[in-house]
Amino acid sequence: MMRRREFITLLGGAAAAWPLAARAQQPAMPVIGFLGSASLEDRLRAFRQGLRDTGYVEGNNVAIEYRWAEGQNDRLPTLAANLVRIRVTVIATPDTPAALAAKAATTTIPIIFFTAANPVEIGLVANLARPGGNLTGVTTLGLEVGPKRLELLHELVPAATTMALLVNPTSLALSERTTRDLQTAARALGLKIHVLHASTEREIDSAFATFAQLRAGGLVIGPDAFFTSRAEELAALALRHRVPAIYQFREFVEAGGLMSYGTDLTDGNRLTGVYTGRILKGEKPADLPVQQSSKAELIINLKTARALGLTVPLPLIGRADEVIE
Numbered sequence: 001m002m003r004r005r006e007f008i009t010l011l012g013g014a015a016a017a018w019p020l021a022a023r024a025q026q027p028a029m030p031v032i033g034f035l036g037s038a039s040l041e042d043r044l045r046a047f048r049q050g051l052r053d054t055g056y057v058e059g060n061n062v063a064i065e066y067r068w069a070e071g072q073n074d075r076l077p078t079l080a081a082n083l084v085r086i087r088v089t090v091i092a093t094p095d096t097p098a099a100l101a102a103k104a105a106t107t108t109i110p111i112i113f114f115t116a117a118n119p120v121e122i123g124l125v126a127n128l129a130r131p132g133g134n135l136t137g138v139t140t141l142g143l144e145v146g147p148k149r150l151e152l153l154h155e156l157v158p159a160a161t162t163m164a165l166l167v168n169p170t171s172l173a174l175s176e177r178t179t180r181d182l183q184t185a186a187r188a189l190g191l192k193i194h195v196l197h198a199s200t201e202r203e204i205d206s207a208f209a210t211f212a213q214l215r216a217g218g219l220v221i222g223p224d225a226f227f228t229s230r231a232e233e234l235a236a237l238a239l240r241h242r243v244p245a246i247y248q249f250r251e252f253v254e255a256g257g258l259m260s261y262g263t264d265l266t267d268g269n270r271l272t273g274v275y276t277g278r279i280l281k282g283e284k285p286a287d288l289p290v291q292q293s294s295k296a297e298l299i300i301n302l303k304t305a306r307a308l309g310l311t312v313p314l315p316l317i318g319r320a321d322e323v324i325e
Contacts, residue, residue: 030280032064033083033091033109035098037076037171038229039068042251043094043114046266050273056280069098071200071226073170076101084109090279092272093137095225097171099124103135110279113137114272116223116248118144119290122173128290136285138271140248140263140293146178146222147185149246149261152298153218154189155316156259156305157244160217162192166207167222170199178222199226201233208237218244221252228265231255235304242308253299253324258308263293297321 034047048058056062065088067079080101083091090110093099099113103124111134113124119139125131128139150163165182167175179195186193194214196207211219219238221227227234228249235257238245247253248262271291279285301324305312317323 029061029063030089031086032062032276032280033067033086033088034064035067035076035080035083035091035093035102037069037073037095037097037225038071039066040094040225040229042266043269046269047092047094047273047276050270050275051277053270053274054277054281056277062280071229073097073168073199073226077104080105090276092276094269094272096122096173097225099135099137100173107134109134110285111135111137112272112275112279112285114140114268116140117173117177121177125290128292130286131288131290132286134285136288136290137275138268138291138293140265140268145261145296146181146220148296149220149248150182150185150191150193151189152259152261152316153220153244153246154191156310156312157217160191162194162214162216164194164196164211164214164216164219165222166196166198166219166227168199168224168226169197171224171226174224175222182220201230204230204233204237208241208243211243212241218246221245221247223248223262231257239304239307244308244310250297250299250322253301253304256301256304258301258304258310260297260299262296264295264297268293299324 058064067083069075069079076098084106091102093102093113096115096117099115102111113135114137119125120128124135167178169175182193194216196210198204198207231251232255235252235255239256244258246259247257249265250260253260275288298320299322300312300320
């Protein structure tokens with residue numbers, strides 16, 4: 001016969017074991033691998049908001065492993081391979097070079113991308129409506145409106161016969177298409193265009209010094225995560241060197257840049273977070289069509305225009321979505 005003390009001891013041990021057994025049966029927290037060319041806090045905030053919109057909160061019911069190349073795109077393949085090796089649940093990439101590196105690293109882990117390029121043209125997906133494979137995501141009007149940026153800049157400085165373009169040579173998917181499109185657009189406008197390259201801060205400084213020697217009338221900054229992460233620096237350099245410049249995102253103008261023309265960076269990254277959450281809930285990338293940001297906004301900083309000695313034509317001001325005084 002079991003004694004009362006033995007029974008109580010046995011019961012207490014069983015009670016202590018129940019929580020352990022319950023915890024052992026709970027599924028492991030899913031892990032998102034976040035792979036980017038450059039760290040951008042604004043993008044992260046928008047991405048996390050998209051996750052929250054689908055019921056996921058970092059540190060609560062989902063974990064995020066961050067991998068940043070810090071502007072060195074040649075590091076991306078190794079960083080992507082590391083995320084594959086630790087078996088993350090899904091990989092999210094906020095820029096084109098990171099998306100291409102992730103695609104090369106795995107054919108099984110779902111990948112959600114955010115890109116300024118055409119995802120079909122650069123080989124991320126087979127079809128926008130039916131992506132197939134393990135990738136889907138969001139695309140912005142980045143490359144498509146590149147020629148329009150040159151046109152807007154020419155409208156602001158109509159006397160200029162020479163313009164310049166700044167691209168990141170380590171991001172070929174963006175730089176080659178941007179260069180080709182703007183060279184074609186420049187010929188149509190009767191302009192000569194010089195292509196400047198920068199993938200480091202020192203090269204950015206060098207590019208602006210070269211711009212001054214060229215005596216060009218304006219500068220189009222090509223879409224690239226490296227440039228976006230240095231929007232304030234680019235805006236300050238443009239003002240210091242008295243360079244009329246246009247970029248893709250409003251963050252450049254808010255930092256003191258002259259003009260921007262492109263889609264909303266924040267909304268695109270939020271949608272990337274939403275798609276990542278839907279994948280965590282069990283949906284497949286192949287079944288989620290690539291979302292396209294279709295509205296481009298023009299933002300002009302009149303204070304910067306005055307500092308550069310420029311008078312913005314009234315028709316251009318009238319077409320602006322926002323004017324910063």
